[in-house]
Structures are given as structure tokens and as C-alpha cells.
Amino acid sequence: MLFNKNKFKAQMVLAGINSKELAAKLGINESTLYRKINADGNFTREEIGKIVEILGIDNPQEIFFARELA
Secondary structure, three states: OEOOHHHHHHHHHHHOOOHHHHHHHHOOOHHHHHHHHHOOOOOOHHHHHHHHHHHOOOOOHHHHOEOOOO
């Protein structure tokens, strides 16, 4: 599984939410969120579900299950 950090951050901008707000809504520390974003999207299924809802992501596969192009 590959995490598309750029699309994730773009979705945050589109939703008008910053990392501090997102972390609070997820119930995690902002530094934990930062690590997850920068460590190839090591989010739990529950966190992914909440993120999809909070950010209004239409196609989570493009962000959380991206495929590496050869």
C-alpha cells in the first residue's frame, strides 16, 4: 500500500482544515498525525474512515491505497 501524501494534503486544503484540527477530530496528538502523514500513511482502518468523513473524500483509494507507477 502506498500513501499519496500530496493528495491527502490537497484534500485537507480543499476541506479547509489544518493538521491541528484534523488531529483533534481524530482524537490523536498533532505530532502523531504528522508522523502518520510522513511515514507513508500508517493510519488504522478506523482513522481512515474518520478522515474520509471529515475531509469529504470521494475516492479514498486514490489517497490511501495508491499504486506505485513503474
